Amino acid sequence: MTDEHAQRFSELRPLLFTIAYEILGSATESDDVLQDSYLRWAQVDLTQVRDVKSYLASLVTRQALNALRAGARRREEYIGPWLPEPLLLTEQDASSDVVLAESVSMAMLVVLETLGPDERAVFVLRDVFGFDYDEIAAAIGKTEAAARQVAHRARGHVQARRPRYTPVAPAESARITAEFMTAAAGGDLTTVLSMLAPDVVWTADSGGKASAARRPIVGADKVARTVIGLLRQGAQLPDIRVELGVCNSAPAVLLYSADHLEGVFTFEIVDGLITNFYAMRNPDKLAAVAAAREITRGADV
Known part of the structure; x- marks a missing residue:
C-alpha cells in the first residue's frame, strides 16, 4: 500500500x-x-x-x-419484516440532492x-x-x-x-416530528390522528430479538394507538432519553435508555402528513447508528 x-x-x-x-x-x-x-x-x-x-x-x-x-x-x-439498517447522516438538508435523498430513503x-x-x-x-x-x-x-x-x-x-417521494425542508420535518412526538407522548389521540395519513403504515424490524409487531400495522387509528402505547411503555424505562436526528434523509427519533439505544424510528412525510413509520428495534442493526455517515453521488478526484 x-x-x-x-x-x-x-x-x-x-x-x-x-x-x-x-x-x-x-x-x-x-x-x-x-x-x-x-x-x-x-x-x-x-x-x-x-x-x-x-x-x-x-x-x-x-x-x-x-x-x-x-x-x-x-x-x-429473517423473523418479521426486514428493514435496512438506519443510516445516521452528517448532512441534514436532503434538498441539496433529491436523487440521493430518495435513493437512501x-x-x-x-x-x-x-x-x-x-x-x-x-x-x-x-x-x-x-x-x-x-x-x-x-x-x-x-x-x-x-x-x-x-x-x-x-x-x-x-x-x-x-x-x-417529496423532499421536505429540514425545518418543516423537525417541526412536524417534534409536534407529533409531543402529542403522542401526552396521549393526545386527536392531534396524533390529525397528523397521520389515513393509510399510514407502521413497519417494525426486530429480527425476533426485541419486542415489536411482526406484521405491518395499517391505518391511522391503529398506528396512532400503537405509537401512544409504545411511548407510554417507553416512559417506564430507566433514564429514558429521546433525541431527534436524520436517518436515511428523513426525520428520525432515537430512543435511549441511559446510554443504550433502544430504537430508531424514521418518519416519512408527504403533504404535511406522516405516511410511514419505520421502527428499527433489532439491536444488531442499531449498532450501525453509533456514528454519522457522509454519503454522496459525486467525487472530486
Missing part, C-alpha cells in the same frame, strides 16, 4: 460507501466491503488504472454483490430489496450514480448489451413499486 493508494481510496470513500450501502442496505456490511476492497486495492498497479473512480466503483460493486448473495439465506429466514431501499442482486446493482449504478453501461458491465461481469437489458428490467420493476 502506497500513500497514493490510500489517498485515492480516502477521497472516494464516501461515494464507495454510498454505492455499497444502496446495494446491501446495511452500513455494517458496507464497512466490511470497503475494508476488503481497500486490501484488494492495495495490490493494484496504479499505472494500469485509467479511471480510479470507475475501477474502485467496480471493485466495491463486485464485493457488495458477493456479500448480498452470501446473505440471501439469512434474509429469507427507507421506502426506496425496501423496493430495491425486491430486486435480484444484478438488477439492484445495475439500477443503483445507472439510475442513481450515472455510470456508463460499459463500466456497469465490467462491474457485474456481463456484456454491455446484457447490462442494458438488466437496467431496463430493474427500472420497470422499481417504477411499478416506487412510492411517491
Whole structure:
C-alpha cells in the first residue's frame, strides 16, 4: 500500500460507501466491503488504472454483490419484516440532492430489496450514480448489451413499486416530528390522528430479538394507538432519553435508555402528513447508528 493508494481510496470513500450501502442496505456490511476492497486495492498497479473512480466503483460493486448473495439465506429466514439498517447522516438538508435523498430513503431501499442482486446493482449504478453501461458491465461481469437489458428490467420493476417521494425542508420535518412526538407522548389521540395519513403504515424490524409487531400495522387509528402505547411503555424505562436526528434523509427519533439505544424510528412525510413509520428495534442493526455517515453521488478526484 502506497500513500497514493490510500489517498485515492480516502477521497472516494464516501461515494464507495454510498454505492455499497444502496446495494446491501446495511452500513455494517458496507464497512466490511470497503475494508476488503481497500486490501484488494492495495495490490493494484496504479499505472494500469485509467479511471480510479470507475475501477474502485467496480471493485466495491463486485464485493457488495458477493456479500448480498452470501446473505440471501439469512434474509429469507429473517423473523418479521426486514428493514435496512438506519443510516445516521452528517448532512441534514436532503434538498441539496433529491436523487440521493430518495435513493437512501427507507421506502426506496425496501423496493430495491425486491430486486435480484444484478438488477439492484445495475439500477443503483445507472439510475442513481450515472455510470456508463460499459463500466456497469465490467462491474457485474456481463456484456454491455446484457447490462442494458438488466437496467431496463430493474427500472420497470422499481417504477411499478416506487412510492411517491417529496423532499421536505429540514425545518418543516423537525417541526412536524417534534409536534407529533409531543402529542403522542401526552396521549393526545386527536392531534396524533390529525397528523397521520389515513393509510399510514407502521413497519417494525426486530429480527425476533426485541419486542415489536411482526406484521405491518395499517391505518391511522391503529398506528396512532400503537405509537401512544409504545411511548407510554417507553416512559417506564430507566433514564429514558429521546433525541431527534436524520436517518436515511428523513426525520428520525432515537430512543435511549441511559446510554443504550433502544430504537430508531424514521418518519416519512408527504403533504404535511406522516405516511410511514419505520421502527428499527433489532439491536444488531442499531449498532450501525453509533456514528454519522457522509454519503454522496459525486467525487472530486
